Amino acid sequence: MILRLAFKNIIHNGYRSLVNIVVVSIVLIIMVWTQAMYYSWIRLAETQQKDWEYGKGMLRVKTYDPYDPLSYEDSHAPIPEELRSGVEQGDLLPVLLAPATIYPQGRMLSAIIKGIPAEQDILVFPSDKLSAQQSDIIPVLIGSAMAKSTRLDQGDIFSIRVRDVNGAYNAVDAIVQEVLPIPAPSADMGTIWMNLDLMRDLRGAPHSASYFVLGDSRYQDTHTRDFRFIDRDEYFADLDQMLDNERFQQVLMYALLVFLAMIAIFDTQALAVFKRRKEIGTLAALGFTKAKIILLFTLEGSIYTLLAIIATPILGFPLFYYFSTAGFPVIDGYDEFGLPGFTEPIKFIYPIYEILIVFLVILLFTIFVSWLPTRKIAKMNPVDALRNKVD
């Protein structure tokens, strides 16, 4: 009965109800859109990092600290006995890295050389292109960000100087076999990829690796004397940190939007309690308790949000559909910042569970905001209400 009366009152309110529903719905559309953008971006970034660098996990040599360039020189160790079968079976992908100096067009630049087996299927990295050596010049692959920063292009020949494990310098000429659109910044920026065997020769470190990419999850949590498992949280710590920062901004924006929507509902409710005093008195005379009258008004306010939640997928459909198919465009220059997930349009995926939680939170806010002005009803004398008397 109360629900039916609340619905009828909302319909009777006409355009005022419509404005409230549309305002709340617009807020929800923006929230869903933002939520989907962050979610899809992070998912894309994580997928790309996994496809291009992390696989199903990583076993990293203990001396290697990606944040400390001075550690790169000693970031290698012989492949431990217990991991050899995994390497042979193709379940573990060894990568050997070393700091290097490169000389593109006579300029001198620092870089990291990474050696990867030409034949592997753990990463989507097209390492087979590294086996196409036809002369003394070593074929290498670089990413587009690296090509841009070094001004190297496909077919360019340049020199690489690497120190072997005994401290002696080795130099080779390399040719850029292909410039790859590598979406994982850590596999692109400052990195030159070459065949693992050649890399081991250059370093004088046969059977060594700096890290293993896991192609089989059974190696997760494996720890050896020289290698330790890098779990998802450690590997994606930067990404998570960035997401946390973004989330803070997101929460601020949400708070502002929700505040505006709640003002609209609060205003409507306050006006309703003021304008409908006589109705409140009548309901009391008919036998409604004050609690029931408060419930009626609170329900009316909450129904605005419920209807807005229903209207959100309908009103937002064109926008949601467009971004799920065409995707959020890559902003020019963003790839240079080393932000993962910004190399291709972000096609939106809508995280239903998270969106439902947002809706639920908004609904709870609405119930509170709808109830707030109705506290006056509890203090209202039914006789004064019937007389339309203002306190």
Added chain:
Amino acid sequence: MKEIVANITNMSKSFPTGEGDFWALKNINLSFERGEFSGFVGPSGSGKTTLLNILGSLDTPSKGEVEVLGNQIHKINQLQAARLRSRHIGFIFQTYNLLPVYNVYENVEFPLLLMKMDANKRDKMVKEAIEWVGLSDKVKSRPNQLSGGQCQRVAIARAMVKKPDLVLADEPTANLDTENSLNILDTMFKLNRELSTTFIFSTHDPKVIDYLKRVIRLRDGEVASDDPAPGI
């Protein structure tokens, strides 16, 4: 001896004002039997509506005792008062006070919904009440589609549908022309006779006074006279 529906003993009611308490009702002693068709008559400010509101448990006395259908109005809590109103008392207001979002049927049905009556019985009683007031052809109409007289008839049907023990009518004809006033008075008089419902009016309309079987004149919050009247 007839059953006593309401009994007022040494009852006074005051309202706070800037200059101290204003006594709207002073030392009222009255008793109402089942089936009465009586009314408080007096000029504006004589305390008619206040007395009616106290009898309807919408207000409480400041002094004295008021018992309505076995409920001590001076002691009753909000929940008990709401229950008393929803089951035993019908209200008819000067300005009809219909719910604007409901049609005639829904307005009349409303008190029965509050009583959680089952649908079949409810439907029968609503149709019966609408028939009493002669609005069977207007069941789907909203209050804004009805005339003042029709609205007041809906209000009467709403007050009577649950067959209450007591109906309190506050200036029910004040907004109506003579024809409509007589029409609704006839209806109420008929229902009073047929259902033995106690009607208590607050009025200064001579047309209503003509119908009353008991006229209680109030002056400055006191009972000036309490006389039986012939009724119409």
